[in-house]
Amino acid sequence: MSINNPETTKRPHVLFITVDQWPGHLFGFAGNRFIETPTIDNLARSGVHFPNAWSPCPICIPARRTIMTGTTSRKHGDRIFQPALPMPDMPTLAGTFARAGYQTSATGKLHVYPTRDRIGFEEAFIAEEGRSHLGGVDDYEIYLAENGFAGQQFMHGMSNNEYSWRTWHLDEKLHVTNWITQTAAKNIRRRDPTRPAFWYVSYTQPHPPIVPLGSYFDRYRQRNIDGPQLSEWSQAADLPYALAMNQQLKPPLPPEQYDDMRRAFYAQCTHIDHQIRLLIGSLREEGILDDTIIVFTSDHGDMLGDHGMYAKRYFYQGSAQIPMIVVDRAGSKRIQPGSSDKRLVGLQDIMPTLLTLCDISVPESCDGIPMTGEHQRSTFYGESLEGPLASRMLTDGHFKLLWYPAGNHFQLFDLENDPGEQHDLSRHDALRDVLGQLKQQLLQELYGSDLPWVRDGIFTGCESPELIPPVNRGLSGQRGIHFPPLATSSDPGQVVGFG
Numbered sequence: 359m360s361i362n363n364p365e366t367t368k369r370p371h372v373l374f375i376t377v378d379q380w381p382g383h384l385f386g387f388a389g390n391r392f393i394e395t396p397t398i399d400n401l402a403r404s405g406v407h408f409p410n411a412w413s414p415c416p417i418c419i420p421a422r423r424t425i426m427t428g429t430t431s432r433k434h435g436d437r438i439f440q441p442a443l444p445m446p447d448m449p450t451l452a453g454t455f456a457r458a459g460y461q462t463s464a465t466g467k468l469h470v471y472p473t474r475d476r477i478g479f480e481e482a483f484i485a486e487e488g489r490s491h492l493g494g495v496d497d498y499e500i501y502l503a504e505n506g507f508a509g510q511q512f513m514h515g516m517s518n519n520e521y522s523w524r525t526w527h528l529d530e531k532l533h534v535t536n537w538i539t540q541t542a543a544k545n546i547r548r549r550d551p552t553r554p555a556f557w558y559v560s561y562t563q564p565h566p567p568i569v570p571l572g573s574y575f576d577r578y579r580q581r582n583i584d585g586p587q588l589s590e591w592s593q594a595a596d597l598p599y600a601l602a603m604n605q606q607l608k609p610p611l612p613p614e615q616y617d618d619m620r621r622a623f624y625a626q627c628t629h630i631d632h633q634i635r636l637l638i639g640s641l642r643e644e645g646i647l648d649d650t651i652i653v654f655t656s657d658h659g660d661m662l663g664d665h666g667m668y669a670k671r672y673f674y675q676g677s678a679q680i681p682m683i684v685v686d687r688a689g690s691k692r693i694q695p696g697s698s699d700k701r702l703v704g705l706q707d708i709m710p711t712l713l714t715l716c717d718i719s720v721p722e723s724c725d726g727i728p729m730t731g732e733h734q735r736s737t738f739y740g741e742s743l744e745g746p747l748a749s750r751m752l753t754d755g756h757f758k759l760l761w762y763p764a765g766n767h768f769q770l771f772d773l774e775n776d777p778g779e780q781h782d783l784s785r786h787d788a789l790r791d792v793l794g795q796l797k798q799q800l801l802q803e804l805y806g807s808d809l810p811w812v813r814d815g816i817f818t819g820c821e822s823p824e825l826i827p828p829v830n831r832g833l834s835g836q837r838g839i840h841f842p843p844l845a846t847s848s849d850p851g852q853v854v855g856f857g
């Protein structure tokens with residue numbers, strides 16, 4: 359389609375906002391009374407919220423490959439976290455919009471390889487959390503250098519995958535959240551007025567390092583804070599190997615330290631929420647807010663101590679349930695403002711949803727389903743890792759089945775009556791049929807290295823390795839001083855930290 363086609367200019371603009379490692383339940387609109395998210399709450403009132411939204415592989419790189427291709431791990435090729443795996447040869451979200459005549463830009467975290475691969479975007483202004491050693495110049499680190507703070511992004515001393523925290527060590531204007539907002543807002547101002555625009559804005563936080571602005575931590579300092587979800591099953595002697603390893607790697611924090619960590623995490627969230635107001639304000643002042651579709655989501659969540667675990671990779675609510683809000687252009691009848699749609703959706707559905715809302719053909723490669731259409735899935739499948747640390751999930755929205763192949767361990771949760779997943783019902787006789795039905799449906803989803811764990815239609819799993827507490831010499835991917843610039847990594851595929 360020609361970019362000068364009059365039909366192109368009638369299409370809506372798109373503002374697609376992602377955050378990193380923000381659980382779906384940590385919002386005011388989701389019923390959490392401890393966190394302040396007024397801007398995102400207003401987005402939910404302006405559009406539709408999907409409470410049953412999932413990250414099909416709750417790990418950074420696989421999740422982002424799903425977002426950008428509209429496909430799941432089985433097709434895009436990663437359910438592990440492979441830093442040096444190029445984007446698959448298939449249509450991307452950005453490339454499809456660009457071919458339809460849209461100007462496309464990305465600001466913030468792309469998490470692709472090579473790091474400067476634009477994956478279809480016409481422009482990319484990246485903040486990759488210190489990954490310039492993978493051979494790509496980081497625009498945020500350039501910005502720090504131009505302001506006299508070359509290499510000082512990580513002088514706060516906090517790790518990208520741990521739960522120590524402190525307030526931000528530089529001026530507020532130098533914080534990565536502010537830089538992402540300022541850069542994205544600038545791109546809104548400098549758009550081509552003859553073409554519709556697709557802006558992808560990808561905030562790197564609240565993913566650790568946990569370094570909130572002091573002013574945002576102060577607003578939470580004197581408040582009571584909610585604690586982690588607790589359960590008997592998470593303290594059992596026969597805990598699945600994958601979960602026991604997480605508990606060993608990240609020991610529990612003392613109560614006072616835990617509460618302040620959670621306050622600091624919430625402070626980062628509220629900071630992002632307030633910065634999103636500036637993007638909305640830029641659209642409003644440009645006179646294009648009513649003609650802009652807005653989507654807000656996260657690549658995955660964070661356990662934040664729930665059931666004794668931290669970070670992602672697991673299919674409990676804190677890690678795998680994500681926020682999903684879709685706001686259509688003003689006056690549209692396709693979405694009822696302030697509504698909630700309980701259908702099962704995932705990150706793979708964003709690409710076909712946005713393309714459909716903009717009247718652009720969805721590539722045949724997409725696995726996802728438009729979230730605004732009549733077609734809905736009856737179950738949702740998730741997968742994470744391979745080998746002894748693997749886990750698989752299947753949910754029908756009411757019950758959720760988890761399978762840990764190491765030890766052939768199953769769990770069953772009633773999400774409607776036990777959203778905190780405090781009670782494992784896998785051994786309840788009254789739910790034997792439910793368990794059996796979900797197992798049979800899960801069998802249909804397995805492929806590749808999963809298949810030796812099944813014999814004659816029966817789950818057999820594999821033997822659990824000896825549980826040896828890991829030695830965390832690298833502080834879960836601790837960064838150093840980034841000036842002088844880092845040499846290119848001799849092994850770009852080496853995993854540091856936990857994604």
